[in-house]
Amino acid sequence: MAPTIGDRQFTDSSIITNFIINRGNGVKGLSEMGLKALPKPYIQPLEERLCISKIVPQQSIPIIDMSHWKNPQVASAVCDAAEKWGFFQIVNHDVPVEVLDNVKDATYRFFDLPADQKNKYSKENSASNNVRFGTSFSPEAEKSLEWKDYLSLFFVSEEEASMLWPPVCRREQVLDYIRRTEVVIKKLLQMLMEGLNVKEIDETKRSLLMGSIRTNLNYYPICPDPELTVGVGRHSDVSTLTILLQDEIGGLYVRGNQGDGDNWIHVPPIKGSLVINVGDALQILSNSRYKSVEHRVIANGTKNRISVPIFVNPKPTDIIGPLVEVLQNGEKPIYKQVLYSDYVKHFFRKAHDGKKTVEFAEI
Numbered sequence: 001m002a003p004t005i006g007d008r009q010f011t012d013s014s015i016i017t018n019f020i021i022n023r024g025n026g027v028k029g030l031s032e033m034g035l036k037a038l039p040k041p042y043i044q045p046l047e048e049r050l051c052i053s054k055i056v057p058q059q060s061i062p063i064i065d066m067s068h069w070k071n072p073q074v075a076s077a078v079c080d081a082a083e084k085w086g087f088f089q090i091v092n093h094d095v096p097v098e099v100l101d102n103v104k105d106a107t108y109r110f111f112d113l114p115a116d117q118k119n120k121y122s123k124e125n126s127a128s129n130n131v132r133f134g135t136s137f138s139p140e141a142e143k144s145l146e147w148k149d150y151l152s153l154f155f156v157s158e159e160e161a162s163m164l165w166p167p168v169c170r171r172e173q174v175l176d177y178i179r180r181t182e183v184v185i186k187k188l189l190q191m192l193m194e195g196l197n198v199k200e201i202d203e204t205k206r207s208l209l210m211g212s213i214r215t216n217l218n219y220y221p222i223c224p225d226p227e228l229t230v231g232v233g234r235h236s237d238v239s240t241l242t243i244l245l246q247d248e249i250g251g252l253y254v255r256g257n258q259g260d261g262d263n264w265i266h267v268p269p270i271k272g273s274l275v276i277n278v279g280d281a282l283q284i285l286s287n288s289r290y291k292s293v294e295h296r297v298i299a300n301g302t303k304n305r306i307s308v309p310i311f312v313n314p315k316p317t318d319i320i321g322p323l324v325e326v327l328q329n330g331e332k333p334i335y336k337q338v339l340y341s342d343y344v345k346h347f348f349r350k351a352h353d354g355k356k357t358v359e360f361a362e363i
């Protein structure tokens with residue numbers, strides 16, 4: 001029998017929408033009802049589920065030791081990974097484990113709030129567009145929902161964060177994570193720009209590369225039938241770089257670069273590491289030298305999972321296109337000049353659809 005809320009059965013999607021989206025219970029609220037079956041709106045079409053035969057267990061994305069980051073071999077490993085994989089993990093990056101643990105605690109604290117408290121930050125109720133609690137990715141546009149809740153925090157200033165971000169997620173600890181990570185971001189961007197023959201990151205380039213920061217706190221609750229759904233569907237990020245902190249549960253998969261490319265590689269959790277990936281904005285700026293690669297998250301049947309990506313982006317008002325340094329040897333531009341906020345709006349307006357977003361910027 002289908003699970004119920006009150007005397008209503010959980011079969012019809014308007015009840016789901018009301019309970020999960022409008023009343024702020026999220027998919028966490030659904031999970032905590034102890035459902036025995038996955039509600040229909042979460043059942044993904046077969047082609048969007050991750051079939052075990054497509055997982056390549058013997059492969060791994062590069063793991064780069066940042067302790068001697070000034071060593072040219074580190075820069076070469078970073079540029080190589082950005083070209084070939086679009087994804088890598090870094091260890092010995094100088095962001096203390098306590099800072100990482102604190103932001104994980106802050107994430108749990110927020111998602112442990114009662115629904116009505118979290119719902120104060122929903123799209124309809126939030127005091128600002130810069131703070132948003134939501135579920136799935138783009139529920140209005142999706143045919144099947146994704147098994148994830150999130151809190152999205154667009155960083156404008158420390159003052160605004162102190163005023164608007166939920167106090168319970170310990171603003172100072174989230175801000176500390178951003179501050180400490182920024183140092184690593186700058187090092188990585190410097191290496192990646194040198195690899196493109198960009199000698200100096202001036203103010204214009206700084207804005208294009210790291211003009212805005214968005215942090216998401218992601219919560220993937222226990223799922224009654226993980227094989228039928230997804231935590232996050234196939235997508236590439238629209239950032240320049242994403243820095244992702246994941247917990248010890250696992251479940252993130254990256255599209256591999258072998259054969260026809262229909263193979264997926266698990267990103268194993270490594271205590272203290274950060275996962276780095278190239279986003280669409282850097283793919284566009286580098287005229288496809290660096291690749292934003294599709295990734296997805298599977299749901300888990302026995303454990304709750306959290307992750308905390310920091311999306312490092314151009315400023316919304318920046319125009320992005322291939323950098324002049326990349327084209328100076330006569331290379332043909334693959335992308336036109338686009339307003340970054342138009343690009344992001346295009347991404348959010350539709351369901352996850354793999355690498356299709358970048359077509360918006362293609363010539």
Ligand SMILES: COc1cc(/C=C/C(=O)SCCNC(=O)CCNC(=O)[C@H](O)C(C)(C)COP(=O)(O)OP(=O)(O)OC[C@H]2O[C@@H](n3cnc4c(N)ncnc43)[C@H](O)[C@@H]2OP(=O)(O)O)ccc1O
Binds near residue numbers: 140150216232316345
């Ligand atoms: C949620 O699950 C996700 C998320 C992701 C994210 C991956 C990334 O790479 S995020 C990095 C995106 N870049 C930036 O945020 C920096 C630049 N920012 C901007 O350009 C603007 O701030 C803006 C994001 C375009 C919003 O501008 P604004 O003028 O406020 O526009 P709106 O009309 O309010 O919003 C447009 C459209 O987007 C939806 N939206 C806005 N913010 C979010 C958000 N944080 N999460 C989800 N959706 C958002 C908003 O609802 C509007 O849609 P409508 O349908 O209502 O028109 C990767 C994977 C995931 O699973």
Ligand SMILES: O=C(O)CCC(=O)C(=O)O
Binds near residue numbers: 295
């Ligand atoms: O949770 C994860 O491991 C990845 C999440 C993700 O891809 C995203 O938020 O863009």
Ligand SMILES: [Fe+2]
Binds near residue numbers: 235236237
């Ligand atoms: Fe992502």
